[in-house]
C-alpha cells in the first residue's frame with residue numbers, strides 16, 4: 222500500500238497563504254503556494270526585509286514561509302549561511318510540482334522562492350492573469366519571479382532570466398508531469414480561470430476558492446459531480462461563519478439603481494481588476510444606461526493580454542470603451558507618453574490606442590470633468606479616489622465600492638483614508654458586493670453533495686465552525702483540523 226501524507230504548511234487558520242504538500246510514497250506536489258498576506262503584514266516593516274539578500278532569511282525566521290528543506294531556490298539559500306541552518310532543522314520535503322488553483326496572490330505569490338527544480342502548473346488563462354497582474358503591480362524581484370528566475374548566484378548578465386519548468390494544464394485532463402494523477406476542474410470564484418482538483422491516487426479533492434452564487438456556478442456544480450464520493454475533501458471556509466448570499470445579479474441590479482439615481486452626475490464603481498466577468502457586466506450596464514464606460518489601464522492591459530493569448534475567457538469588447546488616461550508626466554500638460562513616469566506596460570496600453578492598433582479610446586480626467594453625466598467609471602483599488610480629485614466631481618456624485626470589505630487593520634487604515642477623500646470630494650458613497658466565496662449554507666451543501674468521509678477545512682479563520690456544524694448534525698463528514706507541524710496520513 223502506498224503511504225499518502227498531507228501537510229497543510231500554511232493556510233489552515235488564516236484566509237489565504239495556502240501551501241498544501243501532498244506526498245505519495247516519496248513523490249510530492251504542492252497544491253497552491255501562496256503568500257499569507259496577514260502574516261506578511263504583521264512581520265514585514267520597512268525596507269530591510271525587502272532586499273533580495275535578506276528576504277528569504279526574514280521570511281523563514283518569521284515563518285511567513287515554512288521551514289522545510291528541499292523546496293527553496295539554491296541561489297537564495299547560498300546567499301546566506303544562516304538559511305541553511307534554519308532549513309536543516311526543519312522538515313524535509315520531496316516535491317516536484319506546484320499546482321496552482323487560481324491567480325490570486327494568496328494562492329501563488331510565494332512560488333518565486335521555490336526551487337528551480339519545482340515545476341509550476343497553471344492553465345493558459347491563469348498564467349496570463351498572473352503575468353499581467355504582476356507586471357502592472359509593485360511586486361518586485363523574487364516575488365515576481367513566478368515563471369522566470371533571475372539567478373542571484375551565477376551572476377547572469379543584467380536582466381537575464383531562466384524559465385521555470387512550466388506545465389499548462391487543461392480542464393478535465395490529467396496534469397502532465399505530475400507524479401500522480403491530478404485532474405483540474407474549473408470552479409466559480411471572483412476571477413476567471415479558477416480551478417479545483419481531484420487527486421485520484423489519494424481519493425482527495427481540493428476546492429481552491431469556490432462559490433455557488435456567481436455567474437459561473439455551473440462550473441462549481443460540475444466540480445461537485447466529478448469529485449463526488451472522494452474520501453477526503455480539502456474545503457475552503459472563508460465564510461463558514463456567514464449566511465449572507467448576495468448574487469452577482471443582485472450586485473448588477475443595485476449598481477444600476479445607484480447610477481440611475483444620479484442621472485445628472487458622475488458615477489464611479491470600484492471593482493477588483495481581475496474580476497473580468499464583473500467588469501464585462503458593468504461595461505454592458507453602462508451602455509444600457511447611455512453612459513460611456515471608462516475602464517482603468519490596468520484592466521485594459523489584462524484584457525489585451527487575454528485576447529493575445531487566445532484565452533477562452535469572454536473578455537469585453539472595447540470598441541466604444543474609454544480608457545482612463547492617467548496624468549503622469551512633467552511635460553506636455555501631464556500626458557507625455559515619452560516620459561519615464563509611464564511604466565512600460567502602461568505606455569504600451571496607451572500607445573496601442575494612440576496608434577490605433579487596439580480598440581478603445583483614451584479619455585483624460587478633464588474631459589470626464591466637463592461632461593460628468595455621460596460617463597460611468599469602472600476603476601480598481603481605493604487609491605483611484607485620488608483620480609476622482611483630478612476629475613473634480615460635482616458634489617453628490619456617486620462612488621460605489623464593489624470589493625470585499627476591509628478585514629485587517631491595515632486595510633481598515635486604507636479604508637479610512639479612502640473615506641477621508643470621499644468626504645473631501647463630497648461624494649455619495651454606496652457599498653455593494655458579491656463575495657468570491659461560498660457562504661455557510663452553500664459550504665454545507667457542497668459537503669453534503671460530495672459526501673466525503675472526512676473534510677479538512679482550509680483558508681478560514683474559523684475552522685471550529687466546521688466542527689460545531691458536525692456536532693449539531695449539519696455536516697455528516699468527519700472534520701480534521703490540520704496543524705502546520707503535523708503530517709496527516711490519509
Ligand SMILES: [Zn+2]
Pocket residue numbers: 323325410430657
Ligand atoms: Zn481567491
